[in-house]
Amino acid sequence: MTAGGPERSTIRVWDAFVRVAHWTLVAGIAASWLSRHAGDWHEWLGYATLAIVLARIAWGFAGTSYARFGQFVRSPAATLDYARRVLAHAESRHIGHNPLGAYMILLLILMVILVAISGWLATTDTYWGVKWVEELHEGLSNTLLFLVALHIAGVVFSSLRHRENLVAAMFNGRKRAPGRDDVA
Amino acid sequence: MKPAILVSACLISLFSIAQLHATGLATCDSGPRETWQAQEKLEKILVDRGWKIRRIKEDGGCYEVYAFDEKGERVEAYFHPKTLDLVPTSRYPRK
Numbered sequence: 538m539t540a541g542g543p544e545r546s547t548i549r550v551w552d553a554f555v556r557v558a559h560w561t562l563v564a565g566i567a568a569s570w571l572s573r574h575a576g577d578w579h580e581w582l583g584y585a586t587l588a589i590v591l592a593r594i595a596w597g598f599a600g601t602s603y604a605r606f607g608q609f610v611r612s613p614a615a616t617l618d619y620a621r622r623v624l625a626h627a628e629s630r631h632i633g634h635n636p637l638g639a640y641m642i643l644l645l646i647l648m649v650i651l652v653a654i655s656g657w658l659a660t661t662d663t664y665w666g667v668k669w670v671e672e673l674h675e676g677l678s679n680t681l682l683f684l685v686a687l688h689i690a691g692v693v694f695s696s697l698r699h700r701e702n703l704v705a706a707m708f709n710g711r712k713r714a715p716g717r718d719d720v721a
Numbered sequence: 722m723k724p725a726i727l728v729s730a731c732l733i734s735l736f737s738i739a740q741l742h743a744t745g746l747a748t749c750d751s752g753p754r755e756t757w758q759a760q761e762k763l764e765k766i767l768v769d770r771g772w773k774i775r776r777i778k779e780d781g782g783c784y785e786v787y788a789f790d791e792k793g794e795r796v797e798a799y800f801h802p803k804t805l806d807l808v809p810t811s812r813y814p815r816k
Contacts, residue, residue, distance in 0.1 A: 574745050576797070576812040665795050666775030666787020 547711040550632055552601040558593045559707055565589055566649070566685065570678070580660065587653035590646055602633075609634035609642075616640060623698075630699040630719045632712060638695070641688050648681040746810040747799040748781035757802035760784060766805060772796070783808055 551559075565586030572579040597606040609631075611619070616636040622628035623637070634642060655674040664670040696703045706712045715721040751757060760777050763784055767774060771791030778785050783799040790796045799808040807814070 576746060576810070660795075662789075662795065665789070666797075668776065 546714045548632070548714050549710055550603050550712045551707060551710040552604055553710070554596050554600060555593075555604045556707055556710055558589055558596065562586065562589045562593070562649075566681070570682065573678075580656070583653055583656050586649060590649045590653075594646065606639075606643075609636075609639040611636040611639065628698075630701075630716070632715050632719060632721045635695065638688075638691060641684065641691060645681070645684055645688060648677065648684060652677045652681055745780040745783075745785065745799075746797070746812060747783055747808045749783035749799070749801045749803075749808060751782040751802045754802075758805055763800055763802075763805050 565582060569579060569582045569586055572582055596604050602608055616639075619628055619636040628635070631638075652674065655670065655677055658664045659667070659670045659674055692703050701713055763786070764774055764777060767786065767788060772786075773789040775787040775789070777787075779802075780799070782802070784802050784805075786796070786798045786800065788796045788798070796813055797810075798813040799810050800806065801808055
């Protein structure tokens with residue numbers, strides 16, 4: 538990792554389920570977006586994406602330590618405190634998700650569910666061809682994409698701040714072993 | 722940090738390209754709108770055929786119709802605004 542420095546040990550953080558769920562979710566959202574005018578394909582991709590998110594929610598209760606919501610979702614007060622530390626360049630490095638990232642995860646999960654529900658609604662007899670449902674689905678989808686962009690920005694920011702490649706970590710599951718000031 | 726930036730750049734360009742190519746299920750080479758037949762005329766033809774119309778909008782130079790057909794099935798169908806002929810798409814007619 539650090540050129541010239543001694544080899545730092547790494548630990549396993551993200552289990553296989555978390556990593557596969559993350560990247561299939563990326564693929565699902567991208568494919569759903571790209572197929573948005575492709576009718577049937579779009580519907581099935583949307584439901585598949587919802588299924589990934591529902592499975593991830595279940596894993597958030599039954600999975601390995603760093604996969605659990607209980608491990609990374611902090612109280613609003615603690616999260617605000619973390620945000621202040623970020624602004625002061627004084628936040629600790631988190632081995633799991635940091636508190637701000639945690640809320641982004643919850644938000645992204647919620648948005649996928651809302652996008653899927655509104656999309657399904659547009660296929661029901663009751664709301665078939667109804668303009669506001671279509672616009673709701675589009676608005677929610679655009680919001681989701683905006684949040685994805687923010688999520689990526691947060692990942693890049695955190696990676697630079699703590700000098701570690703978080704994208705690579707989501708592929709190989711490993712992160713630098715916790716140091717003295719890190720939150721494990 | 723290169724992979725992080727690379728992945729972000731790829732995603733952003735992927736979505737931007739997708740945005741540029743935003744078209745519906747069909748496109749109609751239908752020229753200026755003044756030369757089109759009235760939407761009401763299409764609606765009447767379809768209603769006479771036993772369809773229940775939910776909404777007609779313009780998409781890709783076509784009339785896009787959300788309706789229930791004579792069998793009560795949900796239909797999303799495209800029609801050419803000059804000829805009012807059906808423009809076949811992946812969604813209608815069903816094979």
